[in-house]
Amino acid sequence: xxxxxxxxxxxxxxxxxxxxxxxxxxxxxxxxxxxxxxxxPALEEIAAQFTAQNPEILISVEVVPRSxxxxxxxxxxxxxxxxxxxxxxxxxxxxxxxxxxxIENLDEWMADDPIxxxxxxxxxxxxxxxxxSLYAIPKDFDTVGLWYNKAYFDAAGIDYPDETWTWExxxxxxxxxxxxxxxxxxxxxxxxxxxxxxxxxAQNGGQVITDDHRSGFDMPxxxxxxxxxxxxxxxxxxxxxxxxxxxxxxxxxxxxxxxxMIYDGSWRxxxxxxxxxxxxxxRVAVLPQGKExxxxxxxxxxxxxxxxxxxxxxxxxxxxxxGPEAALIQAxxxxxxxxxxxxxxxxxxxxxxxxxxxxxxxxxxxxVVSHSFNTPGWDQPTRTLVKNALAGDIPVEEAAQQIADxxxxxxxxxxx
Amino acid sequence: MNVVFWAxxxxxxxxxxxxxxxxxxxxxxxxxxxxxxGVFGQVRWTGLExxxxxxxxxxxxxxxxxxxxxxxxxxxxxxSIATFLAxxxxxxxRGTSVYRVLLFLPVVTMPAASAMVWKWxxxxxxxxxxxxxxxxxxxxxxWLTDKSYALWSVVIVTIWNEIxxxxxxxxxxxxxxxxxxxxxxxxxxxxxxxxxxxVTLPLLTPTLFFVVxxxxxGAFQMFDAIFLMIGPEGYALDSAQNLIxxxxxxxxxxxDKGYAAAIVLVLFLIIALVTALQFWLQKRWVHYE
Numbered sequence: 249x250x251x252x253x254x255x256x257x258x259x260x261x262x263x264x265x266x267x268x269x270x271x272x273x274x275x276x277x278x279x280x281x282x283x284x285x286x287x288x289p290a291l292e293e294i295a296a297q298f299t300a301q302n303p304e305i306l307i308s309v310e311v312v313p314r315s316x317x318x319x320x321x322x323x324x325x326x327x328x329x330x331x332x333x334x335x336x337x338x339x340x341x342x343x344x345x346x347x348x349x350x351i352e353n354l355d356e357w358m359a360d361d362p363i364x365x366x367x368x369x370x371x372x373x374x375x376x377x378x379x380x381s382l383y384a385i386p387k388d389f390d391t392v393g394l395w396y397n398k399a400y401f402d403a404a405g406i407d408y409p410d411e412t413w414t415w416e417x418x419x420x421x422x423x424x425x426x427x428x429x430x431x432x433x434x435x436x437x438x439x440x441x442x443x444x445x446x447x448x449x450a451q452n453g454g455q456v457i458t459d460d461h462r463s464g465f466d467m468p469x470x471x472x473x474x475x476x477x478x479x480x481x482x483x484x485x486x487x488x489x490x491x492x493x494x495x496x497x498x499x500x501x502x503x504x505x506x507x508x509m510i511y512d513g514s515w516r517x518x519x520x521x522x523x524x525x526x527x528x529x530x531r532v533a534v535l536p537q538g539k540e541x542x543x544x545x546x547x548x549x550x551x552x553x554x555x556x557x558x559x560x561x562x563x564x565x566x567x568x569x570x571g572p573e574a575a576l577i578q579a580x581x582x583x584x585x586x587x588x589x590x591x592x593x594x595x596x597x598x599x600x601x602x603x604x605x606x607x608x609x610x611x612x613x614x615x616v617v618s619h620s621f622n623t624p625g626w627d628q629p630t631r632t633l634v635k636n637a638l639a640g641d642i643p644v645e646e647a648a649q650q651i652a653d654x655x656x657x658x659x660x661x662x663x664x
Numbered sequence: 665m666n667v668v669f670w671a672x673x674x675x676x677x678x679x680x681x682x683x684x685x686x687x688x689x690x691x692x693x694x695x696x697x698x699x700x701x702g703v704f705g706q707v708r709w710t711g712l713e714x715x716x717x718x719x720x721x722x723x724x725x726x727x728x729x730x731x732x733x734x735x736x737x738x739x740x741x742x743x744s745i746a747t748f749l750a751x752x753x754x755x756x757x758r759g760t761s762v763y764r765v766l767l768f769l770p771v772v773t774m775p776a777a778s779a780m781v782w783k784w785x786x787x788x789x790x791x792x793x794x795x796x797x798x799x800x801x802x803x804x805x806x807w808l809t810d811k812s813y814a815l816w817s818v819v820i821v822t823i824w825n826e827i828x829x830x831x832x833x834x835x836x837x838x839x840x841x842x843x844x845x846x847x848x849x850x851x852x853x854x855x856x857x858x859x860x861x862x863v864t865l866p867l868l869t870p871t872l873f874f875v876v877x878x879x880x881x882g883a884f885q886m887f888d889a890i891f892l893m894i895g896p897e898g899y900a901l902d903s904a905q906n907l908i909x910x911x912x913x914x915x916x917x918x919x920d921k922g923y924a925a926a927i928v929l930v931l932f933l934i935i936a937l938v939t940a941l942q943f944w945l946q947k948r949w950v951h952y953e
Binding site (some may be wrong): 341344345350439490536620622628631632636 | 706787788896897899901902903917918920
């Protein structure tokens with residue numbers, strides 16, 4: 249018992265000492281959670297500028313690997329210790345965070361303290377709107393384009409892809425460019441969502457989730473889009489099979505000169521820019537048109553955690569993140585296309601060789617990545633079934649019907 | 665009285681640790697398995713719903729089948745190879761310590777690193793394995809992306825991984841077999857094979873029993889080879905995933921933690937039953953001096 253008293257006394261004196269040591273002006277450290285280490289330097293520069301203007305607010309950037317990000321965010325928020333500000337991606341848990349009031353309704357803050365959001369593309373603001381209110385400030389966006397290897401086009405005497413291209417042009421060029429003897433494929437069908445079926449479905453007038461909150465996989469347009477992908481592999485033979493793509497991913501095949509064309513995102517730029525072969529030969533065009541134009545687009549936004557102890561300070565930093573200085577620093581880093589479209593040219597010129605302008609142009613008709621409250625509940629099984637259909641294990645139509653059924657079950661349940 | 669008090673004090677660290685990090689989570693998992701766990705801690709009691717879903721889920725049955733195949737094949741494979749190697753090393757081959765290190769290396773190698781190497785070995789285009797097979801005229805399969813091979817590719821890596829630890833423990837067991845018994849067998853005219861089966865093996869059974877029980881428990885929970893070589897989105901995943909992987913997928917990718925808890929409890933019961941069965945059966949074959 250005596251020992252306990254001594255400990256208590258020590259603790260008290262330590263606390264007193266700590267209190268004396270605290271400067272009169274209370275410093276606050278905000279925790280900002282992101283997942284991409286490549287973007288850390290830009291954010292730290294933004295933070296340094298902000299702290300220079302607001303010396304009492306310090307920023308600590310925490311990078312959590314993408315694969316653990318959502319799990320960690322979820323557990324830390326359930327445990328009441330979420331980061332003050334964090335990156336929010338639509339398919340992760342954006343709608344749930346907004347619905348449960350775990351992130352701040354930014355319209356309420358802006359009512360007292362307006363900020364100018366006019367430089368930000370309206371479609372991005374709309375993407376982060378839940379029940380009429382804004383819940384995240386979009387920081388960037390990405391689109392998917394047609395990356396092509398111009399050396400193969402030159403050798404075959406085919407014109408480079410441009411905005412006149414359609415699915416049929418893509419197919420014909422891919423047939424021309426496929427050269428089994430030299431192990432070159434004209435095109436690689438990516439079985440994933442963003443670089444794969446989300447584009448084809450949108451271009452064919454199909455939908456992943458319909459406007460009345462049902463699965464769009466039983467729409468004839470969606471099935472036709474999947475069938476087109478399937479036929480590129482199994483009828484035209486211009487693409488490696490799904491099994492082959494599991495072993496060597498499309499971007500590696502493209503980077504090693506084994507594929508003349510792939511669908512890939514604007515986010516691939518920094519990886520390809522580090523490769524002399526790519527700088528010399530890789531170029532970008534808008535995606536070929538189906539029945540209509542379409543490109544899968546994603547966006548990231550900054551949200552404020554409602555459980556934060558420093559809401560006022562977080563709001564101050566969020567305002568700065570939404571402003572022109574932050575957008576410029578981010579654009580100059582060349583990592584992502586900034587949400588401020590006026591600064592997009594800075595990103596385009598960061599790697600002039602590739603001709604990146606099509607990625608920005610496609611923003612006009614880009615389709616924001618499909619999501620609902622419980623995206624993971626249907627997304628994972630859908631990917632598996634699409635892979636099986638594209639591999640030829642299940643007829644496309646049958647797989648699409650199975651996807652529609654399981655999605656409808658999840659979509660119906662999440663509204664309860 | 666004082667003795668009893670101190671006995672409790674001395675076992676307290678392990679009891680508290682076990683309660684905090686094993687029993688309490690177990691209780692939580694049992695509770696969770698009767699709930700529907702939405703995101704951000706939205707827990708709702710659903711009774712036996714998860715368990716009835718489990719009975720109707722074809723993925724559970726295929727995962728159960730894969731779990732059993734992986735466990736039986738890898739325990740049988742690794743224990744028999746480990747025994748064979750331990751006996752060889754015990755005889756005293758030249759350079760025993762070098763072999764011991766080489767065979768034990770997989771145990772201390774980071775699973776992520778060894779999985780990357782195996783992934784490359786298994787590659788159907790550029791992999792060393794298929795190149796070696798082509799030398800003898802065999803056109804090797806796509807080991808990790810062909811649905812009829814993926815499970816066995818995983819089993820091979822698991823065996824390779826388990827041999828080292830079993831071998832070291834068995835070697836220790838072998839060195840505990842008295843030399844005098846071998847000499848007696850030799851005097852009675854027993855050859856090396858007979859000596860092994862009638863003297864060495866019976867005396868090794870307690871060690872073998874330990875190795876079999878621990879590697880069975882490990883094999884039932886094999887996760888990293890599947891995760892790293894085939895991946896949660898792998899094309900051949902359905903043909904290779906076991907219950908622990910299905911638990912991970914449901915709980916941490918799809919986010920249905922209640923259902924995941926039900927799956928992992930089934931696995932827990934299976935492991936408990938198999939271990940109990942092994943302890944019951946040991947009377948028949950384990951020979952204590």
